[in-house]
Amino acid sequence: DAKTTQPPSMDCAEGRAANLPCNHSTISGNEYVYWYRQIHSQGPQYIIHGLKNNETNEMASLIITEDRKSSTLILPHATLRDTAVYYCIVRVGGGTSYGKLTFGQGTILTVHP
Amino acid sequence: GAVVSQHPSWVICKSGTSVKIECRSLDFQATTMFWYRQFPKQSLMLMATSNEGSKATYEQGVEKDKFLINHASLTLSTLTVTSAHPEDSSFYICSARDLIGTGSGEQYFGPGTRLTVT
Numbered sequence: 001d002a003k004t005t006q007p008p009s010m011d012c013a014e015g016r017a018a019n020l021p022c023n024h025s026t027i028s029g030n031e032y033v034y035w036y037r038q039i040h041s042q043g044p045q046y047i048i049h050g051l052k053n054n055e056t057n058e059m060a061s062l063i064i065t066e067d068r069k070s071s072t073l074i075l076p077h078a079t080l081r082d083t084a085v086y087y088c089i090v091r092v093g094g095g096t097s098y099g100k101l102t103f104g105q106g107t108i109l110t111v112h113p
Numbered sequence: 114g115a116v117v118s119q120h121p122s123w124v125i126c127k128s129g130t131s132v133k134i135e136c137r138s139l140d141f142q143a144t145t146m147f148w149y150r151q152f153p154k155q156s157l158m159l160m161a162t163s164n165e166g167s168k169a170t171y172e173q174g175v176e177k178d179k180f181l182i183n184h185a186s187l188t189l190s191t192l193t194v195t196s197a198h199p200e201d202s203s204f205y206i207c208s209a210r211d212l213i214g215t216g217s218g219e220q221y222f223g224p225g226t227r228l229t230v231t
Contacts, residue, residue, distance in 0.1 A: 036222075037211070038157075041204070041225070041227075042225065043119075043206045043208070043222035043223050043224050043225045044115075044157065044208075044222045044226055045221060046219055046220065046222075049219075051226055055133070079212065087156075100158070100159060101147070101208075102157060103149075103156045103157040103158075103159075103160065104225065105156050106156065
């Protein structure tokens with residue numbers, strides 16, 4: 001699976017949008033971009049995933065560049081409860097494929113009052 | 114939906130003893146479950162992939178005789194840490210793939226089990 005690069009930490013003011021970048025310049029055509037987050041001492045939580053089109057759900061939006069070499073996770077109105085480590089992962093398949101999730105170091109997002 | 118539970122949430126055991134951790138998918142069937150380990154201030158490391166009814170596939174460097182995995186049903190996988198040592202103290206997290214419900218193949222994670230070996 002392609003390697004990803006994320007900034008080690010970011011800050012955001014409560015109520016503002018949090019934009020978390022991820023570089024995956026070696027991504028293959030059949031690899032999806034997944035985002036998970038882990039709040040302290042809990043298991044990771046699935047946020048969103050996409051292949052090439054932008055995606056939006058109740059938690060966040062995922063913007064993938066046209067060349068698919070980078071993406072941005074957007075939390076539109078960050079709250080204190082969004083403080084967590086955010087992991088960007090690329091892996092094969094989004095349906096019945098088998099790909100494993102390989103976690104990097106992620107980005108520590110701290111939301112300030 | 115897509116809830117994964119783990120039991121116990123934390124456990125303290127003495128060095129040399131064995132401890133079993135259960136991972137259950139509560140509202141979906143999971144043909145594949147994964148076991149991760151996370152040391153303080155580090156990322157999750159995949160230990161093994163568990164398929165229902167077959168032997169687990171272990172990642173390089175993980176001792177299969179020390180970390181016994183059983184996946185006897187579509188909703189339950191267990192990890193047994195045998196002859197535990199203090200260096201096995203860690204946060205153990207399981208995840209399950211939902212392949213039958215939504216068909217999205219997403220992984221849903223349990224809340225984790227904190228193991229402390231004294």
